[in-house]
Amino acid sequence: MLTTTADTDVGGFPLYNGSSGTFLPVKEGNDAMATVKFDEATRVYPGNDTPSVDRLNIDIQDGEFLVLVGPSGCGKSTSLRMLAGLEEVNGGKIWIGDRDVTNLSPKDRDVAMVFQNYALYPHMSVADNMGFALKIAGVDKGEIRKRVEEAAKILDLTQYLDRKPKALSGGQRQRVAMGRAIVRSPQVFLMDEPLSNLDAKLRVQTRTQIASLQRRLGVTTVYVTHDQTEAMTMGDRIAVLKDGILQQCATPREMYDSPANVFVAGFIGSPAMNLVSVPVADGGVKFGSHTLPVERDSLAGGGSNVIVGVRPEDVEVGNEGDGLELTVDVVEELGADAYVYGTPTDDAIKLEGGDDSLVKPFIARVDGRRVPMKGEKIWVQPNSSHMHVFNAESGARLSH
Amino acid sequence: MSTLQPAATPESVSDEVIAPRTKVKKPKKSAAGDAAGALNSRWASFVAVVIAVLWTTPTVGLLVTSFRSQIDINKSGWWNAFANPGAFTLDNYRQALEPGSSASFTQYFINTIVITVPAVLLPIFLASLAAYAFAWMPFPGRNVLFVAVFALQIVPLQIALIPLLDIYTNKLGFGASYWSVWISHTIFALPLATFLIHNFMRELPGELMEAARVDGAGHVTIFFKILLPLLTPAIAAFGIFQFLWVWNDLLVSLIFLGGTPEVAPVTVRVAELAGTRGSAWYLLSAGAFISMIVPVIVFLALQRFFVRGLLAGGLKG
Numbered sequence: 001m002l003t004t005t006a007d008t009d010v011g012g013f014p015l016y017n018g019s020s021g022t023f024l025p026v027k028e029g030n031d032a033m034a035t036v037k038f039d040e041a042t043r044v045y046p047g048n049d050t051p052s053v054d055r056l057n058i059d060i061q062d063g064e065f066l067v068l069v070g071p072s073g074c075g076k077s078t079s080l081r082m083l084a085g086l087e088e089v090n091g092g093k094i095w096i097g098d099r100d101v102t103n104l105s106p107k108d109r110d111v112a113m114v115f116q117n118y119a120l121y122p123h124m125s126v127a128d129n130m131g132f133a134l135k136i137a138g139v140d141k142g143e144i145r146k147r148v149e150e151a152a153k154i155l156d157l158t159q160y161l162d163r164k165p166k167a168l169s170g171g172q173r174q175r176v177a178m179g180r181a182i183v184r185s186p187q188v189f190l191m192d193e194p195l196s197n198l199d200a201k202l203r204v205q206t207r208t209q210i211a212s213l214q215r216r217l218g219v220t221t222v223y224v225t226h227d228q229t230e231a232m233t234m235g236d237r238i239a240v241l242k243d244g245i246l247q248q249c250a251t252p253r254e255m256y257d258s259p260a261n262v263f264v265a266g267f268i269g270s271p272a273m274n275l276v277s278v279p280v281a282d283g284g285v286k287f288g289s290h291t292l293p294v295e296r297d298s299l300a301g302g303g304s305n306v307i308v309g310v311r312p313e314d315v316e317v318g319n320e321g322d323g324l325e326l327t328v329d330v331v332e333e334l335g336a337d338a339y340v341y342g343t344p345t346d347d348a349i350k351l352e353g354g355d356d357s358l359v360k361p362f363i364a365r366v367d368g369r370r371v372p373m374k375g376e377k378i379w380v381q382p383n384s385s386h387m388h389v390f391n392a393e394s395g396a397r398l399s400h
Numbered sequence: 401m402s403t404l405q406p407a408a409t410p411e412s413v414s415d416e417v418i419a420p421r422t423k424v425k426k427p428k429k430s431a432a433g434d435a436a437g438a439l440n441s442r443w444a445s446f447v448a449v450v451i452a453v454l455w456t457t458p459t460v461g462l463l464v465t466s467f468r469s470q471i472d473i474n475k476s477g478w479w480n481a482f483a484n485p486g487a488f489t490l491d492n493y494r495q496a497l498e499p500g501s502s503a504s505f506t507q508y509f510i511n512t513i514v515i516t517v518p519a520v521l522l523p524i525f526l527a528s529l530a531a532y533a534f535a536w537m538p539f540p541g542r543n544v545l546f547v548a549v550f551a552l553q554i555v556p557l558q559i560a561l562i563p564l565l566d567i568y569t570n571k572l573g574f575g576a577s578y579w580s581v582w583i584s585h586t587i588f589a590l591p592l593a594t595f596l597i598h599n600f601m602r603e604l605p606g607e608l609m610e611a612a613r614v615d616g617a618g619h620v621t622i623f624f625k626i627l628l629p630l631l632t633p634a635i636a637a638f639g640i641f642q643f644l645w646v647w648n649d650l651l652v653s654l655i656f657l658g659g660t661p662e663v664a665p666v667t668v669r670v671a672e673l674a675g676t677r678g679s680a681w682y683l684l685s686a687g688a689f690i691s692m693i694v695p696v697i698v699f700l701a702l703q704r705f706f707v708r709g710l711l712a713g714g715l716k717g
Contacts, residue, residue: 086610107616119607123629132625133615180615190614 034187034220036060036083040092041102043078043244052078054244055092060237063218065211067235069225070267075244076224077192083222084113084190096187107136112181113190117197118173120165120180127152127161130179151179154213171202178210182217189214189221195230207234228268232256240264258388262352262395265309265388271339271363273309275352276324277392280304285389288324288346290381294389298398306398307352309388312339315364315380317372323381324349326362328372338371340364342378466492466685473682492686496673505669505690512665513694514578515653519585519646524635526586527593528601532623534594535601536609546598552591560587561655568656576663580656585646593638600634601627636705640698647695666691 037060043053053075060066068076081087083094085106093102101109112133120129128135130151131144139147152158155175165173174194181189194210195203211234214221225231231238232252239249240263248260259265265273278285284293285306292308299306316323326342341361344351351360364380372378389399464478467488472481481487497505533539534546564584569575604627612622628635650667657663659672670687674680 106613113614119611
């Protein structure tokens with residue numbers, strides 16, 4: 001891996017124009033293996049009974065981009081801050097590579113963090129902001145300048161190096177915050193919702209830039225967001241948290257295709273998955289007029305009701321009287337497709353996952369050329385090969 | 401000190417005349433903006449000017465008096481001086497600066513500077529360290545201790561004078577040395593300084609400190625490299641207060657240092673000028689202006705540090 005042209009050796013850091021495609025130093029030996037491991041890591045804030053992060057177990061591979069995602073207050077930022085050393089760990093351990101960093105202070109962990117509000121030092125120029133960590137580490141001036149310029153080139157900040165942060169736009173500040181992290185060539189990047197302060201267009205752009213930069217530098221990254229789209233598009237793997245408990249940790253595809261429980265099913269995907277509580281019938285579950293075939297052993301521990309989950313694109317609109325009857329409330333035309341929002345005509349059928357008192361509509365994707373009218377009645381049924389069955393009580397996945 | 405009068409500038413007044421209401425009604429973003437808008441009205445400007453004039457008149461009178469001869473001062477009020485401009489004289493200044501009974505003004509000036517500089521820097525340094533601990537280092541009993549420090553301001557310093565003098569002379573053995581005034585001024589200034597700087601420091605975003613910690617900075621680096629530069633307005637504000645207080649102080653230095661010319665500050669000399677029976681009181685105004693020069697210079701020099709928006713740009717939102 002390190003057989004590429006060794007350039008110069010400044011300040012003890014060998015510089016390679018290597019896999020990162022930059023002259024930023026590449027770590028060797030043990031430092032190179034920057035796996036991260038949360039081992040039963042727990043954080044209880046003083047005065048709280050319930051832990052904010054409850055026995056978190058995640059293994060992050062070297063070079064992996066892991067996204068922590070969840071609703072606000074789920075403990076995702078706390079987990080990240082525990083890894084950064086800004087939050088005490090009350091139980092369990094955290095490992096970076098083969099070092100136990102549980103009780104190390106932030107500066108001994110070799111991690112770099114990008115904050116939600118960037119936290120740039122307002123009295124320093126962009127170059128000083130980016131070089132601050134190196135200066136503290138005692139790296140010599142020429143080397144700092146070289147690395148800062150290299151990072152500035154990657155991030156397109158070269159012409160702003162002498163400016164103060166207040167003379168920069170939001171997107172530029174965000175890039176400076178990124179630059180401050182990459183200049184250090186840390187073992188792990190930590191990013192705490194770095195895009196949430198950008199406007200929608202810039203966010204989508206920067207999202208791609210960050211993801212490609214991370215692939216290019218190959219640095220293990222833990223990224224926190226509340227936006228499931230960001231999580232799906234950026235992460236090698238996603239970890240979904242809720243109330244401080246890890247719900248599922250898997251690749252975006254796995255997460256989408258086989259969510260581990262009702263919460264993950266409802267959280268990942270946009271528009272959200274339809275989750276309907278239906279009674280168990282002979283040989284399957286009753287979905288409107290239909291009985292959907294479900295393997296018997298899947299239903300074994302399920303009780304008399306189960307929750308059936310079906311994504312809008314897996315909903316089939318059938319003939320009259322065939323399946324679940326819906327009254328169409330709203331139709332969203334997207335050109336090729338259209339999303340139909342409807343409510344079941346049978347009041348007894350409830351949709352799960354409405355986080356407030358609002359009635360959650362049943363969403364179906366239909367062909368853009370054959371769109372039902374508002375107020376019309378349609379009959380829908382899930383594509384049985386893309387159907388998810390969950391336990392009504394525990395919310396755990398029953399189907400395979 | 402015309403720099404201290406806002407809203408009295410000709411631009412703002414004429415602006416108001418040309419576009420009476422429309423401009424003021426623009427949507428304001430902040431409370432500060434609202435206040436600025438309210439202060440921009442003609443009435444507010446008028447009141448500000450009146451207050452400024454009232455406030456400045458005695459000082460102007462004092463200044464004029466200092467250039468009049470003893471006889472004129474005794475005979476008529478200072479406003480009469482303009483009737484006969486030829487009568488202005490520098491005699492008072494000459495006499496005041498003349499080596500008096502024992503020492504020249506210069507010696508007293510040097511004494512005052514020697515007293516003032518450490519008595520300003522010491523509390524700023526200690527208070528900002530204390531404020532950092534109170535603001536950003538959680539430790540048990542922090543809040544109680546902070547309230548206690550602040551509550552110490554209730555104690556009038558006069559109460560502490562005699563016990564302190566006792567400690568300095570009898571226990572520590574440096575009575576009548578500069579150490580006694582330096583330490584005393586520091587003691588008296590610390591509660592307010594700690595409180596002011598703490599409040600300012602508390603407003604700084606915690607993420608800055610966290611970013612610095614992740615960047616590898618310890619408490620010392622954070623304090624000197626991140627906080628101190630951002631604290632400049634607070635330090636300048638307190639620095640000016642403390643400087644003026646120590647420079648103009650007569651009581652503390654007279655008690656701990658005594659009136660000997662080797663150590664006594666300018667204020668002691670000014671008080672002496674009038675003579676023991678007040679026979680030379682006409683020299684007081686000149687003496688006062690001589691002692692005022694340095695504070696005015698310091699004030700004008702430090703004023704530029706009261707810059708707003710020092711934090712702008714570091715954080716988003």
